[in-house]
Amino acid sequence: MHTETGEKIFSGRNPQTKSRCKKDISERSFPFVSKNWMSRKKHDHYYRKAKTEGYRSRAAYKLIQIHRKFGIFREGDTVVELGAAPGGWSQIALRFIGEKGILIGIDLQRIEPIKGAVFIKGDFTEKESADKIKEALGWREVSVVISDMSPNISGVYSTDHARSTYLAELALNFAVENLKRGGVLVVKIFEGEMIRDYLRSAKKHFGMVKLYSPKASRSSSSEIYMIAKGFRGRDGSDMSSENP
Numbered sequence: 001m002h003t004e005t006g007e008k009i010f011s012g013r014n015p016q017t018k019s020r021c022k023k024d025i026s027e028r029s030f031p032f033v034s035k036n037w038m039s040r041k042k043h044d045h046y047y048r049k050a051k052t053e054g055y056r057s058r059a060a061y062k063l064i065q066i067h068r069k070f071g072i073f074r075e076g077d078t079v080v081e082l083g084a085a086p087g088g089w090s091q092i093a094l095r096f097i098g099e100k101g102i103l104i105g106i107d108l109q110r111i112e113p114i115k116g117a118v119f120i121k122g123d124f125t126e127k128e129s130a131d132k133i134k135e136a137l138g139w140r141e142v143s144v145v146i147s148d149m150s151p152n153i154s155g156v157y158s159t160d161h162a163r164s165t166y167l168a169e170l171a172l173n174f175a176v177e178n179l180k181r182g183g184v185l186v187v188k189i190f191e192g193e194m195i196r197d198y199l200r201s202a203k204k205h206f207g208m209v210k211l212y213s214p215k216a217s218r219s220s221s222s223e224i225y226m227i228a229k230g231f232r233g234r235d236g237s238d239m240s241s242e243n244p
């Protein structure tokens with residue numbers, strides 16, 4: 001259920017049959033995808049909107065809604081994006097950070113180039129990937145880390161929740177090691193019992209931590225986003241500034 005502002009009320013239902021990353025794939029290239037699923041997808045409001053408006057994924061609208069609610073990006077920001085394929089979020093982030101901004105994105109899959117973005121093909125669970133991102137960043141300080149990484153879905157709730165939490169933890173660690181003071185972190189995580197500890201860890205490092213479910217998330221999805229603003233810095237001393 002959603003409020004008028006698009007927030008989903010935390011329902012506590014069993015998310016066993018829930019979300020996976022559904023990229024813009026065609027029935028032709030993936031003949032094993034069920035006709036029912038393709039048909040439901042084609043009738044999906046945000047899927048059709050993304051096609052019309054030239055976004056690479058329906059997920060683009062989730063980031064727009066998150067930004068509208070929390071003010072994530074500023075012009076000239078340096079953004080690191082984890083799990084960036086096929087590039088819908090990248091398109092949105094680049095729009096908000098403008099020509100002076102830069103986005104470094106990583107994904108297991110190759111991403112078609114976009115002006116203003118540097119894309120790395122790699123597995124973020126491997127240490128070398130963080131090194132590659134740092135190399136691409138050069139002297140730049142990271143203003144925002146966004147992660148829409150989704151694990152492979154097993155269909156077993158506890159497994160999928162644990163896998164998603166692991167990816168979210170890696171994103172949090174990366175943010176803590178690389179964000180500048182006042183920086184912002186947006187992370188997808190699947191609902192479940194480990195969220196509480198995850199939020200507790202995030203609160204040690206950020207002045208504001210909230211959970212949010214954008215209207216563009218499917219109502220059947222167990223995904224939720226953690227928005228953390230006002231990074232306190234690696235020494236934890238700066239409690240006041242937010243993405244200055």
Ligand SMILES: C[S@@+](CC[C@H](N)C(=O)[O-])C[C@H]1O[C@@H](n2cnc3c(N)ncnc32)[C@H](O)[C@@H]1O
Nearest residue numbers: 021059083085086087088089108124148149150
């Ligand atoms: C929901 S999709 C991201 C969609 C993207 N936000 C967009 O709007 O286009 C999740 C992505 O996470 C990526 N991913 C999952 N595990 C990953 C990992 N260990 N390293 C890098 N990318 C990963 C998947 O390959 C997939 O492309």
